[in-house]
Amino acid sequence: MASLGSKQLLFFLYVSMFMVTFSVGIYNPLIPLYAKILGATYMDLGIIGMVFAFPYAVLPVFVGSLTDRFGRKPFYMGGVLFSAITTILFVFASRVEDIILIRVFNGIAYSFLWPVAEPIIADITPPHERTKVMGRFSFSWALGFLLSPFFGGVIVENFGFHPLFITAMILGLGASLIAFYGLIYKQNNKFKKKDVLKEKKFNVKNNGIANSFNSLFSVYLVIVVYSIVVGIIFSIFPVYANSFGVTSFQIGMLFTIFGITRVIVFLNSENVSKIFGEKNSIILALIIQITSLTLMASVRSLLSFMFSMALLGLTVGIISPITLSLASKIARKGKVGATLGSMESLFGLGMTVGPLIGGIVAENVSIETPYIVAGLLSFLPLTILVKEKIRKT
Numbered sequence: 001m002a003s004l005g006s007k008q009l010l011f012f013l014y015v016s017m018f019m020v021t022f023s024v025g026i027y028n029p030l031i032p033l034y035a036k037i038l039g040a041t042y043m044d045l046g047i048i049g050m051v052f053a054f055p056y057a058v059l060p061v062f063v064g065s066l067t068d069r070f071g072r073k074p075f076y077m078g079g080v081l082f083s084a085i086t087t088i089l090f091v092f093a094s095r096v097e098d099i100i101l102i103r104v105f106n107g108i109a110y111s112f113l114w115p116v117a118e119p120i121i122a123d124i125t126p127p128h129e130r131t132k133v134m135g136r137f138s139f140s141w142a143l144g145f146l147l148s149p150f151f152g153g154v155i156v157e158n159f160g161f162h163p164l165f166i167t168a169m170i171l172g173l174g175a176s177l178i179a180f181y182g183l184i185y186k187q188n189n190k191f192k193k194k195d196v197l198k199e200k201k202f203n204v205k206n207n208g209i210a211n212s213f214n215s216l217f218s219v220y221l222v223i224v225v226y227s228i229v230v231g232i233i234f235s236i237f238p239v240y241a242n243s244f245g246v247t248s249f250q251i252g253m254l255f256t257i258f259g260i261t262r263v264i265v266f267l268n269s270e271n272v273s274k275i276f277g278e279k280n281s282i283i284l285a286l287i288i289q290i291t292s293l294t295l296m297a298s299v300r301s302l303l304s305f306m307f308s309m310a311l312l313g314l315t316v317g318i319i320s321p322i323t324l325s326l327a328s329k330i331a332r333k334g335k336v337g338a339t340l341g342s343m344e345s346l347f348g349l350g351m352t353v354g355p356l357i358g359g360i361v362a363e364n365v366s367i368e369t370p371y372i373v374a375g376l377l378s379f380l381p382l383t384i385l386v387k388e389k390i391r392k393t
Contacts, residue, residue, distance in 0.1 A: 006124040010133065012182020013076075013117055014140035019175030020080055020113065021144030023087065023168045026152035027161075028145075029255045031090075031099070032238040033248055034161050040096045042236070042367070046359015049235025051100050053355065055107035056348030060115035064341020072120050072337065073183045079112025080179045084172025090165040107348075114141075115344040119337040122328040131325040135269035138321050142266050146259025153252025218388060219323050221381040222282055223343060224350040226319050229289060229374045231354025233258075233312065237296075240367055244300045258309040265317025278322050279385060285318035286382040293375035297368040 027034075032045050040048065067075050086105040093099050117137065125133045155164045238251050246254070265272065272281050292311035295304055327343045358370035 009124065009183065010121070010137075012178060013120060014137060016080060016175050016179040016182065017113070017117060017137070017141040018144045019171060019178060020083060021141040022148045023084065023144075023171035023175060025145040025148030025255075025259075026155065026171075027087070027090070027164050027168050029149050029234065029238055029251060030152055030156055030161075030164070030248060031103075032235060033156075033242065033251070034090070034093075035096055035099045036239055036242075037161075038093065038096050038099065040099070042239070042362040043359045044096050045235055045239060046355045046357075046362075048096075048099055048103055049231055049355025049359070050352050052103035052107045052235075053231055053348050053351030055104060056111050057345055057352045058348070059108065059111035060341040060344035060348060061338060062341070063111055064115050064119060064337035064339070064344075066337075067116055067119055068337040072116050072123070075112050076116040076120070077176070077179050077184055079109055079116060080172070081176045083109040083113065084169055084176055087165055087169040087172055091162050111344075111348075115337070115341045118324060118328070118340045118344075122340065127329050130328055131273050131321060132270040134321040134324050134328075135266050138266040138269070138317075139263055142259060142263045142317075146256060146263050149252040149255035149259070151252075153249040157247075157249050216326065218381055218384045219282070219326060220343075220346055221384065222286065222319060223323055223346045224353075225374075225377050225381050226285075226289065226315065227347040227350025228354035228357065228377060229293065229312070229350075230316065231351040232358040232370050232374055233309075235355035236358040236362060236370055240362070240370075241305055243367060246302055246305065250302060254305055254309045257306050258313040261310045261313030262317040263313075265314055266321060269317065269321040272318060273322055273325075278326060279389065281318050281322055283382060283385050283389070285315045286378055286385070288318075289315040290375050290378045290382070293371045293378070297371035297375070300368075 031048070032040070035045060035048055063075060083106070086102065086109055089102045089105065090099075093102060118134070121133055121137055122130065152164060155167060241251055241254065242248075276284060288311050292308045292315065295311075296308040324340065324343060327339055354374070357373060361369040361373055
């Protein structure tokens with residue numbers, strides 16, 4: 001069982017990540033609409049999504065390695081603060097090129113959040129509690145994303161985009177204060193280096209499959225494909241839905257629905273894993289993902305979009321904590337940060353490729369095509385996982 005000090009640290013980690021994602025979530029789904037006001041095309045939206053995700057495809061593995069060597073909490077604190085500061089830059093944007101540059105800074109900031117927070121969790125929790133704690137952590141940041149789009153839509157509808165970004169920055173600075181107090185100031189005398197090293201006994205030693213790319217190839221592929229889908233949804237979908245008469249307020253509502261299902265599943269990720277098994281849970285999530293994308297491309301109404309986003313939230317709620325738990329359990333001792341950083345880099349890779357693919361095909365084929373392509377890609381990891389399951393029976 002995790003110690004009392006560990007639980008206290010986890011509490012402040014949960015609260016600070018909730019504040020960060022609430023800050024980000026009130027504006028993030030509406031960035032495509034903000035860019036559209038400045039003259040962005042579908043291709044521009046794809047580029048904006050790509051440059052936002054590209055730093056996350058490169059930096060997390062290096063950040064994770066640095067935290068293995070120099071400690072994690074200062075890096076996390078820096079990420080929270082930088083995320084808040086970059087938000088205000090949107091107020092000064094006057095061209096699409098400005099949005100592109102700001103999104104690069106956003107991506108750099110996020111590279112110091114999840115890739116640092118997840119190894120902190122792995123350091124202080126035993127393997128049998130890992131899925132549950134990862135699920136609770138995922139709940140904390142997902143709750144922020146769940147509640148915030150509604151408020152973002154209300155602010156834009158009534159006051160415009162600039163007040164939106166100012167509000168987001170203030171919330172982000174609040175998260176910085178919470179992170180500093182809970183993880184740096186309050187914990188200063190409780191988690192000395194020797195305590196962290198003691199907690200690292202929870203990491204699973206090399207058991208013959210650790211560091212084996214082949215043993216987790218299908219899981220890696222799942223991460224890349226599902227992150228491509230997420231990248232398309234956040235970068236292309238808001239304008240896609242808007243083209244069928246869905247307002248900015250309703251788009252905020254759609255992302256709220258997405259967040260509700262994601263949060264519910266995050267809280268129950270341990271139960272899902274126990275009932276279906278880890279690999280079977282991922283197979284189920286991929287089937288749901290394909291169903292959602294098919295519906296999104298073929299039935300274009302507010303009601304169908306609501307159902308599609310609910311299904312996608314279910315998919316993310318299953319895949320995210322289970323894959324992270326799998327990776328942390330096989331990480332070599334002292335390499336948890338690098339291992340989970342690699343997982344986050346794969347997520348960043350999909351988030352980089354997804355908007356680019358979505359923007360190109362929407363611009364040159366049709367606006368429905370990105371969701372068809374993403375659905376077809378989802379069959380690849382699904383097929384591999386099913387073959388693995390058949391081979392073992």
